[in-house]
Amino acid sequence: MTSHGVRQARGVALFDLDGTLVDTNYLHTLAWWQALRQFGHQVPMARIHRAIGMGSDRLLDAVLGPQRRHSEDGAVSDAHGTLYAEWYDTLRPFDCAAELLRATAARGWRVVLASSAAEEEVAVVRKRLGADEVIEAATSGADVETTKPAPDLVETALRKVGAEPEDAVFVGDAVWDVEAAGRAGVPCIGLLTGGTSRGELEDAGAVTVYEDAATLLRHIDSSPLSRPPN
Template structure:
């Protein structure tokens, strides 16, 4: 029986994927690397520890990887964070989950200060039992660390929890942690890529999951 829902936030609850991709693209250009928007976007959902090795050699990461990531973070916060908007029906979905007796956590690769802002933007700051950010885990998704920390904070076994995310990296991380995953199309990844990564159900976005809640993996006994 499902006892907890563990949500990703970027691309799942708030519309931020394109904004993150633009910030990464600018950061790589700043340090002399041509990375297209599409290339950057395909990696959103990972933290910097998993994303940088896709585009930088080990020597480049050691030389200026931290500086590049710091520049990206400052650029995102100053130029792009004010443009982040929530997807529809997010608070309503969280209330429905809580009314069903489930605990709720948010498990994100975002920085802790960004995560707090996202929770406010989405209108769910008071509807979350636990949250985890990149500061809580040594490795970001698709490693399972962030989900494992969330489960530990909730005091829930992996088999009794369902992850909800918009990227293959969410599903891969959740599977490694022993969890089922619901995929969301609102982050821009295809249904095929989400199912291939292990999603047991896929919905267009939070509103659709709310509308189909009774038949979803979040429903008791589903």
């Protein structure tokens, strides 16, 4: 109950950022590729791209292996952040991304951004989206010790607004989003804009998959975002 005795809406729509609402996955791939080269690691971009959506610790495990030099993780991650920041002025939301957030809120959902990106990156992307009036809360990688595909980030996002898994739907673009949501007991809508195939998202457990934010918006009333739980 609020201070006025009115019950808050239960339904929470969790949205990933990179590759879901903003066209950044390939920029992250390039920045990680450049950062890894600075430390002598020659890693194919295709391998890096498949790990985008994980937190930096999991990503480095995926592309370098768990036996890598862990002592350089922080420096590699910082290098990635510096290189990626060069793109800040050119970041663009996907077509209809902000409109999707507003339409979701208009149907009674509480909108939460569930991202494991750095706090600075989340702030930049929120500014680019220009939909803060409907965003109730947001996470960053600083909020959790264990990142996607672990469920911690999804669970933290729910705790921020006092919601339960049965009240929520997650929208993401990566297998790691789908797996994290599933482990937290939250159904996940997949989008293809991050470069992951429909089959991979469905195999990971996505309840439905759309081409992009604009397509989900057009079909929102026949999607899991049509109306929140009562």
